[in-house]
Amino acid sequence: MTTSQTVKWRWENAVAGSIAGLSTVTFSHPLDVVRTRFQVYDGRNPNLPCYRNTPHALFTIARSEGLRGLYAGFNPAVLGSTLSWGLYFYFYNNAKQRYMGNQDKTSARIHLVSAAEAGALVCLSTNPVWVVKTRLQLQTPHHQGRPYSGFNDALRTILRDEGWRALYKGLLPGLLLVTHGAIQFTAYEELRKIIIDFRQKQSSCFDKSSELLTTVDYATLGASSKLAAILATYPFQVIRSRLQQRPNTYGVARYAGSGHALQKTARLEGIKGFYGGFTANLLKTLPAASITFIAYENVLNLLKRTKTRD
Incomplete structure (x- = not known):
């Protein structure tokens, strides 16, 4: 494969990743709102209501805030997820090709x-978007002060009232969450390789087409690798x-x-405080991870087939 072909493939990785990210956030956003509210709830913030569990939170938000509440922060979530996945797949494949060299x-x-x-x-590139998303998701009818009217208003208000540094709040745990993606992608790639190697050994007349995994395979691999990453890194989130x-x-x-934040959470809430919203997170991320990798692999295969015909 020539250098120009490699660059083209990387851009196709970015396109596939962006479409995968868009599919994911559209499907799972209400659960993302619930997860965020559970994550920050410590019983001492009057702006945040208390929910008994994930179904109760979904029902309460829908009843008191309507569809707008369930999709609070949707625009930055779409922007952030699409941008993050697109950049992630691009940077990941770029780095992988570089580290492989001639191997x-x-x-x-x-x-x-x-x-x-x-x-x-990706974390350095997108942290401001996630700050805005979190702020919008935490706005409730009980919110004190002028609420943000949307993404642009929140961005302008944060810059005006708090300065650019506020857009990088949470950057340190965000960087620590790099281990999340590292664990997820390593698990995905290694499990993928194991399945392909197993099928090669089981096939008496192996040909290249049998390397292609099925949609069920992509879904299972995506969910399994995501679960491993969540268990290891959720407190950082x-x-x-x-x-x-x-x-x-x-x-x-x-x-x-x-x-x-680490000290206060541990002292006042114990280990349970570091896993607030865990159920909502699993309900959101495991199916979402499956959808992401199904979309990514199928879009990437489609782009490659189209490029081959050209």
């Missing part, structure tokens, strides 16, 4: 390093969401930084 085969180490590099670059909350009416943040 024909990849390894777990290459997958891990490539995923970590891609995650860090909780800390990030808590840091990204809007300051009170006096402009004072609820947490001074990652260390303070």
